[in-house]
Amino acid sequence: MRIVAVFIGWCMTIIGSCHVAFGQTPIVAIDMGAVFESHPLFVSQLEALKQELRQFEEDQNRQREALQAKFQTLRGQDPSSEVYRQTEAEVASQSANLDVQKRLRSKEFAQREAKIYFEIYTDVSAKVSSYCQHHGIATVIHYNSRPMDLNNPATIMDRIGSNVVHARPDWEITAAIKQLCAAPAQAAGNTSNLQPRLNR
Numbered sequence: 348m349r350i351v352a353v354f355i356g357w358c359m360t361i362i363g364s365c366h367v368a369f370g371q372t373p374i375v376a377i378d379m380g381a382v383f384e385s386h387p388l389f390v391s392q393l394e395a396l397k398q399e400l401r402q403f404e405e406d407q408n409r410q411r412e413a414l415q416a417k418f419q420t421l422r423g424q425d426p427s428s429e430v431y432r433q434t435e436a437e438v439a440s441q442s443a444n445l446d447v448q449k450r451l452r453s454k455e456f457a458q459r460e461a462k463i464y465f466e467i468y469t470d471v472s473a474k475v476s477s478y479c480q481h482h483g484i485a486t487v488i489h490y491n492s493r494p495m496d497l498n499n500p501a502t503i504m505d506r507i508g509s510n511v512v513h514a515r516p517d518w519e520i521t522a523a524i525k526q527l528c529a530a531p532a533q534a535a536g537n538t539s540n541l542q543p544r545l546n547r
């Protein structure tokens with residue numbers, strides 16, 4: 348009988364230890380998309396890149412319009428004439444050059460955009476790691492918190508494809524990480540007063 352009592356006591360001790368351990372290492376959720384969209388550096392860098400892309404496209408359109416106008420001057424001229432052949436060759440060469448420029452710049456813009464995402468993801472990940480170490484959090488799961496919209500099928504598919512069906516509001520750290528990302532660099536490391544909570 349005494350052995351049974353000792354065994355039960357041992358079991359209760361193990362269960363209690365597991366409860367404490369699990370209580371100190373919860374699983375929390377974060378909407379990384381929402382964090383990115385509110386990250387000051389991400390927003391400013393991505394907007395600057397988009398503005399540069401818009402300017403490049405506008406410049407390309409002006410050059411193509413100029414080539415089109417130049418080609419229009421050949422109307423009514425003899426296609427076998429030297430002027431016609433020379434102008435046609437110039438227009439074709441310049442048009443091909445614009446195509447090459449567009450492909451090269453598109454590749455460059457894609458690489459620069461990827462670099463922005465990489466740098467911001469690295470920054471956010473570091474803040475998440477620091478936050479989790481301070482609060483004893485073991486695992487962070489990404490999910491999409493945006494509501495489904497019947498008029499936008501993509502939002503429905505995003506929600507259906509998510510690995511997270513439910514996240515407790517008191518263990519959703521999106522707001523805390525957004526606050527850390529928005530804080531000045533010298534204060535970003537202070538996670539002591541930021542608790543997991545849903546408050547976006």
